Amino acid sequence: MAKYWLMKSEPSVFSIDDLARDEKTHWDGVRNYQARNFMQSMKLKDKVLFYHSNADETGVAGIAEVCREAYPDFSAWDPNDSHFDPKTKKDAPTWMMVDIAFVEKFPRIVTLHEMKDAPQLEGMTVIQKGSRLSVQSVSEEHFKAVVKMAKG
């Protein structure tokens, strides 16, 4: 049974349009244990709400799916990478990533504001105050409700 997730990206860095162009990407650079743990429990074909943060319109921009399960995030070993972690060793990787593939771009952004106003999304992590986690788990009900909001 597929599970559902939400992953945040700043569209000025990597947007849903970038994912559509590239078709898939590796989700490197996550340096938070809780977010990493969520990625480690992702399975092939799990669905992901692609969320735009720090944008003109913050909110869910489309859907992606997991196309490769967790494996070591090699950017942690690259001194030239902005997410370099000098403490992690190659024989004991601390940080993991998954690959995700483009599924669809919503006809419109489902904004954070309207998600906060939607009673059917009550309890969803992303609408909690101070929710900074970049990878979150989403219930099937909430996932379907967001898709319905996007398509009307």
Added chain:
DNA sequence: GCCAACGTTGGC
């Protein structure tokens, strides 16, 4: 640009 939230670090 401001600032609240919150994770991490390091002194003790």
Added chain:
DNA sequence: GCCAACGTTGGC
């Protein structure tokens, strides 16, 4: 193990 200082995230 506590907690203050610090850095980052991300909404506004």
